[in-house]
Amino acid sequence: MKKLFLVGLCCAWSAVAAPKPNIVFILVDDLGHGDVGFNGSVYYETPNIDQLANNGLVIENAYMYPTCSPSRTAIATGKQSFRTGVYTVPVLEKGNDRNNLFSRWTVGEEHTMYSQPLAEAGYKSIHLGKWHLVGPYPEFELGAQWPIKAKLKQPNPWDYSWAEKHKTDYVKYYPEGRGYLKNVGGTYRGDPALEIGGYKSKTGGYWAPFNNPFMPEKNPKDKWLTDHLTTEAIHFMDEHKDGPFFINLHYYTVHRPIVERSKALTEKYMNKPGDPISGQGTENPKQKLTTAQYATMIESLDDNIGRITEFLDQSGLRENTLIVFTSDNGQNIGLNHRLRGKKGFVYEGGIRVPTFLNWPGRIDARRTQTAVSGLDLFPTFMELAGIEYNGVLDGDSVAGLFKGEPKPLKERPLFWHLASEYRNPTCSIIRKNDMKLIQFLASGDLELYDLKKDPKEANNLAQKNPETAQQLLAELVAWRKANNVPLPPNAAMEF
Known part of the structure; x- marks a missing residue:
C-alpha cells in the first residue's frame, strides 16, 4: 500500500511560524555506529561531532540499508528499494539471475528527489562529495528489459570514457538536474579513487590534484579532499547566507581506500591504547596500522565539522540552521564488538548508524530510543520547509521527536527488502x-x-x-x- 506524506504528520513543527530553516545535511560514508564518541568510542576522537550530538537529538536506533547505493537512493527519493530497484551496489552482487533480482544503479527521472521540491520552494542548494545515484552507462539501464540476466559493470577508475556523456546527455541524473545549483565532486562512483591504480594509487583520490571529472578545481588551495569539500560548503553558505540554503555535504570519507591525514596523526593512534570493550585499536600491528590511518580520517572529519559549526556561529546563521548528521551504512574498517556484523550485513553492525539532529532552541538535547530510518529524511525536510509534497514516500517526518516521543513513530514497524545478494x-x-x-x-x-x-x-x-x-x-x-x-x-x- 503506497503511503502519502502529509504536512504536520508528527504535529511538532509549524513551518508557518518561523522562516524556512537552513539545512546542512552531513552524510558520512561507511562511518560505523560505534565510530564516534557520542556512541561510546574512546579510541576514535570526535569532540566537535560529540558536542553537536550531545546538544542535540541523538537517535540511538537510526537505520540505513547495509550498503551505500540503496541507502542513498532511499534517502534521496524517500522510497523503499523495491520501488527503485536499487538493492545493493551493483558490482558487489554475487550469484546468478536465479538468486538475484540484479540491482539498478541509475535513479530514473520518475523518482523525485527531495532537492527538487526544496528548489521549487526557494532553497539554494549545493551537492558536495559522493553522489552515486547514476550508473556509468545509463543508456544500458534505461534500455534494458528488467530484470536483467547479469549484474551491471563499471569501468576501471582511470577510464574516463563515460565522462563526456555524463556532462551532457546525462546531466539530468546529476545534482544540477535535480534542483542543485552546483555539484562538487559527485560522480557515478562510490569512492574518490579515480587515478591509475584506483585504491592502490598514491593519493587514493583524497589528495590533490583530484582527477575527478566533476571537481571544478583539480588542484585547489585545500589539498585534502575533506578539507576542500568543507571549504566549498562554507563558500556556498556565505554566498547564500540570506537563505534559505540546503547543503548536501556527502563526504567521501571514511570510505576506502584508507589514506592517512598525516603520519603524525597515524603515529598518535598507533601509540594510543586500544579499547577492549569495542575492540577498536586492539588489532595486531598490521591491522592496527589500518585502523590508526582510519582514525586520522575520522579526526579530519571531526575537524571539518568544527569548521562548519564555527562558520555558522560567527556568521549569525546558527539559530536558524538545522544540522543533520548520519552515515549511509555500518563501518567497513575496524571493529565494534558491541554489534554484530559490519557494512554489507543485515545485522545491526551493517545497518545501524550514528545519527543526530542539532538545532539550537528548536530541538531538545537528549537521546531517543525510537527507531528512525533514512527514508524519514525526505518527509522531515518537507515538513520543516513547509512543503505540501504529494508524491509517494515510505517514511515519516520525525519532527515530532524534536520535543517529544510521538506514539505513531514509536509503534510503527520498519521494513527492508534486499532482493539481490551480497554478504547475506x-x-x-x-x-x-x-x-x-x-x-x-x-x-x-x-x-x-x-x-x-x-x-x-x-x-x-x-x-x-x-x-x-x-x-x-x-x-x-x-x-x-x-x-x-x-x-x-x-x-x-x-x-
Missing part, C-alpha cells in the same frame, strides 16, 4: 517494538532477535518464541503483498 542471502526484514525478524527468501528460514536485550544478535529466538516470530512474519508478508514487492526467482514463498 536475499531477505526481508521487519523491526518493531525492539524485535527484529529476518526472513531469508531462498530458504524461508527465520531469525528473530530482541534488540533491547540482545543488541549483538547472538540468540535467535525464532524457535523459542514462535508466536512473536509468526506475528511479525505475517505483518512482513502482508507488507510485501500489499506493495507487490518482487521476489527473486528462487524464493521459497509466493509473497
Whole structure:
C-alpha cells in the first residue's frame, strides 16, 4: 500500500511560524555506529561531532540499508528499494539471475528527489562529495528489459570514457538536474579513487590534484579532499547566507581506500591504547596500522565539522540552521564488538548508524530510543520547509521527536527488502517494538532477535518464541503483498 506524506504528520513543527530553516545535511560514508564518541568510542576522537550530538537529538536506533547505493537512493527519493530497484551496489552482487533480482544503479527521472521540491520552494542548494545515484552507462539501464540476466559493470577508475556523456546527455541524473545549483565532486562512483591504480594509487583520490571529472578545481588551495569539500560548503553558505540554503555535504570519507591525514596523526593512534570493550585499536600491528590511518580520517572529519559549526556561529546563521548528521551504512574498517556484523550485513553492525539532529532552541538535547530510518529524511525536510509534497514516500517526518516521543513513530514497524545478494542471502526484514525478524527468501528460514536485550544478535529466538516470530512474519508478508514487492526467482514463498 503506497503511503502519502502529509504536512504536520508528527504535529511538532509549524513551518508557518518561523522562516524556512537552513539545512546542512552531513552524510558520512561507511562511518560505523560505534565510530564516534557520542556512541561510546574512546579510541576514535570526535569532540566537535560529540558536542553537536550531545546538544542535540541523538537517535540511538537510526537505520540505513547495509550498503551505500540503496541507502542513498532511499534517502534521496524517500522510497523503499523495491520501488527503485536499487538493492545493493551493483558490482558487489554475487550469484546468478536465479538468486538475484540484479540491482539498478541509475535513479530514473520518475523518482523525485527531495532537492527538487526544496528548489521549487526557494532553497539554494549545493551537492558536495559522493553522489552515486547514476550508473556509468545509463543508456544500458534505461534500455534494458528488467530484470536483467547479469549484474551491471563499471569501468576501471582511470577510464574516463563515460565522462563526456555524463556532462551532457546525462546531466539530468546529476545534482544540477535535480534542483542543485552546483555539484562538487559527485560522480557515478562510490569512492574518490579515480587515478591509475584506483585504491592502490598514491593519493587514493583524497589528495590533490583530484582527477575527478566533476571537481571544478583539480588542484585547489585545500589539498585534502575533506578539507576542500568543507571549504566549498562554507563558500556556498556565505554566498547564500540570506537563505534559505540546503547543503548536501556527502563526504567521501571514511570510505576506502584508507589514506592517512598525516603520519603524525597515524603515529598518535598507533601509540594510543586500544579499547577492549569495542575492540577498536586492539588489532595486531598490521591491522592496527589500518585502523590508526582510519582514525586520522575520522579526526579530519571531526575537524571539518568544527569548521562548519564555527562558520555558522560567527556568521549569525546558527539559530536558524538545522544540522543533520548520519552515515549511509555500518563501518567497513575496524571493529565494534558491541554489534554484530559490519557494512554489507543485515545485522545491526551493517545497518545501524550514528545519527543526530542539532538545532539550537528548536530541538531538545537528549537521546531517543525510537527507531528512525533514512527514508524519514525526505518527509522531515518537507515538513520543516513547509512543503505540501504529494508524491509517494515510505517514511515519516520525525519532527515530532524534536520535543517529544510521538506514539505513531514509536509503534510503527520498519521494513527492508534486499532482493539481490551480497554478504547475506536475499531477505526481508521487519523491526518493531525492539524485535527484529529476518526472513531469508531462498530458504524461508527465520531469525528473530530482541534488540533491547540482545543488541549483538547472538540468540535467535525464532524457535523459542514462535508466536512473536509468526506475528511479525505475517505483518512482513502482508507488507510485501500489499506493495507487490518482487521476489527473486528462487524464493521459497509466493509473497
